[in-house]
Amino acid sequence: MTERSTEPSTRPEPVIEVERLHVHAGASHILRGIDLTVRKGEAVALLGANGSGKSTLVRALVGTVAPSHGTVRLLGAGLDADRVPWERIGYVPQRAGARTGVPSTAAEVVASGLLSGRRWWLPRGWRARVRTALDEVGLADRASSAMHVLSGGQQQRVLIARALVRDPDVLVLDEPVAGVDRPSQEAFAASVRRLVGRGVTVLVVLHELGELTELVTRAVVLRHGRVVHDGAPPRPRAAHDAVSHRHVHPHDDEARRPAPLTQNPVNGSTEEVAS
Amino acid sequence: MNLLTELGWMLTDPFMQRALLAALLVGASAPVVGTYLVQRRLSLLGDGIGHIALTGVALGWLIGAALGVAPEAFAVPGAVVAAVAGALAIELVRRRGRTSGDLALAIMFYGGIAGGVLLIGIAGGSNGNLMQYLFGSISTVSGSDLVLTVVLSALILVVGIGLRAALFSVSHDEEFAVASGLPVWLLNAMVAVVSALTVTVAMRVVGLLLVSALMIVPVAVAQQLTHSFARTMGTASVVGVVVCVTGLTITYFQDVSPGATIVVLAIAVYAVAAAVRPLVARRGPAADPHPDLPDDVELPPGPRARTDQEVCT
Numbered sequence: 331m332t333e334r335s336t337e338p339s340t341r342p343e344p345v346i347e348v349e350r351l352h353v354h355a356g357a358s359h360i361l362r363g364i365d366l367t368v369r370k371g372e373a374v375a376l377l378g379a380n381g382s383g384k385s386t387l388v389r390a391l392v393g394t395v396a397p398s399h400g401t402v403r404l405l406g407a408g409l410d411a412d413r414v415p416w417e418r419i420g421y422v423p424q425r426a427g428a429r430t431g432v433p434s435t436a437a438e439v440v441a442s443g444l445l446s447g448r449r450w451w452l453p454r455g456w457r458a459r460v461r462t463a464l465d466e467v468g469l470a471d472r473a474s475s476a477m478h479v480l481s482g483g484q485q486q487r488v489l490i491a492r493a494l495v496r497d498p499d500v501l502v503l504d505e506p507v508a509g510v511d512r513p514s515q516e517a518f519a520a521s522v523r524r525l526v527g528r529g530v531t532v533l534v535v536l537h538e539l540g541e542l543t544e545l546v547t548r549a550v551v552l553r554h555g556r557v558v559h560d561g562a563p564p565r566p567r568a569a570h571d572a573v574s575h576r577h578v579h580p581h582d583d584e585a586r587r588p589a590p591l592t593q594n595p596v597n598g599s600t601e602e603v604a605s
Numbered sequence: 606m607n608l609l610t611e612l613g614w615m616l617t618d619p620f621m622q623r624a625l626l627a628a629l630l631v632g633a634s635a636p637v638v639g640t641y642l643v644q645r646r647l648s649l650l651g652d653g654i655g656h657i658a659l660t661g662v663a664l665g666w667l668i669g670a671a672l673g674v675a676p677e678a679f680a681v682p683g684a685v686v687a688a689v690a691g692a693l694a695i696e697l698v699r700r701r702g703r704t705s706g707d708l709a710l711a712i713m714f715y716g717g718i719a720g721g722v723l724l725i726g727i728a729g730g731s732n733g734n735l736m737q738y739l740f741g742s743i744s745t746v747s748g749s750d751l752v753l754t755v756v757l758s759a760l761i762l763v764v765g766i767g768l769r770a771a772l773f774s775v776s777h778d779e780e781f782a783v784a785s786g787l788p789v790w791l792l793n794a795m796v797a798v799v800s801a802l803t804v805t806v807a808m809r810v811v812g813l814l815l816v817s818a819l820m821i822v823p824v825a826v827a828q829q830l831t832h833s834f835a836r837t838m839g840t841a842s843v844v845g846v847v848v849c850v851t852g853l854t855i856t857y858f859q860d861v862s863p864g865a866t867i868v869v870l871a872i873a874v875y876a877v878a879a880a881v882r883p884l885v886a887r888r889g890p891a892a893d894p895h896p897d898l899p900d901d902v903e904l905p906p907g908p909r910a911r912t913d914q915e916v917c918t
């Protein structure tokens with residue numbers, strides 16, 4: 331390394347490292363060789379059409395989907411071998427789990443975010459931390475509401491609070507603002523801005539950049555299980571075109587024309603999709 | 606003689622003292638485990654385990670007969686071993702794929718009963734010997750039975766209440782629990798083992814055929830009264846203690862089956878709770894559930910749009 335560590339140009343240590351990641355589910359080859367490195371303090375958007383593999387990639391990152399090939403390292407720890415410090419990683423799944431047989435309150439769901447492999451019990455002072463996290467997503471007054479009486483957007487915000495309550499150094503969010511109203515999206519963007527300001531690394535799956543446009547330092551676009559763009563965030567207009575074009579495109583399109591392996595600039599990718 | 610002196614007599618009866626203590630412990634612990642089963646939509650798991658435990662009873666009987674000791678001596682240990690093994694097997698099947706869990710449960714229902722009847726015959730016993738396990742025999746709880754009940758109930762309560770945050774997380778959203786680094790397999794196995802122990806402990810009180818009712822019905826009662834997981838568990842446990850102790854007390858005065866009385870009582874409490882709930886729900890201040898947020902759409906000024914309040918998204 332020729333760079334000095336005090337230089338701002340020094341690249342911070344990698345937080346998420348994905349190498350040659352393949353995921354199969356039965357006969358379908360969902361992820362086809364993903365390479366992705368996210369460094370400390372970055373705010374990376376993961377974009378792509380429905381079914382392009384964004385959720386699968388995120389779930390492989392947090393260990394709920396087993397890779398058939400390749401490696402994932404979080405905070406320097408390999409998912410398969412080492413002890414990952416899960417208490418430093420906040421995960422927001424795409425959907426709240428199916429409704430369970432016994433109702434639970436928003437506070438109870440958020441409190442479960444305080445547990446980790448090293449902590450099977452709630453820590454002292456958990457109530458205050460849960461309240462702070464719910465306050466962060468604007469739901470402090472709904473702490474004792476049952477989850478199933480909250481609206482879809484409110485449930486989504488509870489899941490964000492569940493990830494925030496552990497004070498994570500890395501946040502992995504899967505479409506956190508899908509179905510969330512405009513003011514809540516703005517509040518969410520403000521929260522993410524605060525977190526990024528504190529040095530939290532963010533990887534967020536989005537449909538469109540929306541309120542987060544200013545914040546995102548880099549965008550990764552997936553198509554058919556491959557990374558087709560990794561670089562500057564696409565401008566809103568281009569991104570919107572691309573997204574809407576891919577919506578109408580059938581997924582088995584790849585059978586006829588393999589997706590390019592190379593990483594395309596965004597303008598290029600828009601044209602290709604339209605072709 | 607009035608009711609109080611009658612109750613006083615009951616409490617001095619050593620048989621009744623042991624039975625009451627057993628009923629108290631079972632009434633407190635069974636609904637704790639039942640709460641997790643209901644949360645996982647595995648309400649019938651207790652029944653499945655109960656049927657397997659019957660095979661365990663007969664197997665213990667067979668071993669006892671082969672060793673030439675009192676056949677009952679190995680019945681409860683046999684039930685414990687079979688129930689734990691069966692519960693872990695169901696958990697394994699559940700992990701493989703959710704659809705086949707239902708079938709596995711059904712196969713265990715039938716296999717458990719058939720195996721029990723078959724083995725008890727081979728052991729030289731009759732189906733009548735199985736009756737006390739199927740329908741309970743709390744009035745004959747011995748000192749050593751009670752020790753086993755106390756130890757197992759304590760274990761159930763320590764795991765069920767002590768680990769409730771982690772068990773809640775795993776039962777509520779398994780994917781998030783994995784992403785939190787919780788040992789999901791171990792915690793699921795703990796729920797399975799604790800369910801099996803509950804079945805064998807409650808076997809003496811209500812019988813294998815009604816064990817599951819004692820785990821599930823108090824939870825159903827609690828759900829009528831609260832929306833919180835922790836309060837559901839606490840309320841269910843209190844309901845379990847009340848119906849077990851009350852039911853047993855009734856059988857001291859009336860010659861009826863304790864297990865059936867307890868379960869009928871629990872269902873009666875459920876019926877009352879379900880009837881009372883709408884009345885309770887209507888009370889309390891009428892709150893506006895809508896958050897006070899600006900709209901997503903611009904409304905043209907008009908008599909119906911007051912932007913400062915009563916606009917909700």
Ligand SMILES: Nc1ncnc2c1ncn2[C@@H]1O[C@H](COP(=O)(O)OP(=O)(O)O)[C@@H](O)[C@H]1O
Nearest residue numbers: 355358360378379380381382383384385386387
């Ligand atoms: N467990 C699974 N079994 C089979 N196919 C799956 C499974 N999970 C995801 N897929 C498929 O993989 C593709 C990518 O899914 P996903 O990662 O959820 O996409 P995205 O989040 O980008 O919309 C989809 O076509 C989906 O149907």
Ligand SMILES: [Mg+2]
Nearest residue numbers: 384385386424
């Ligand atoms: Mg998705």
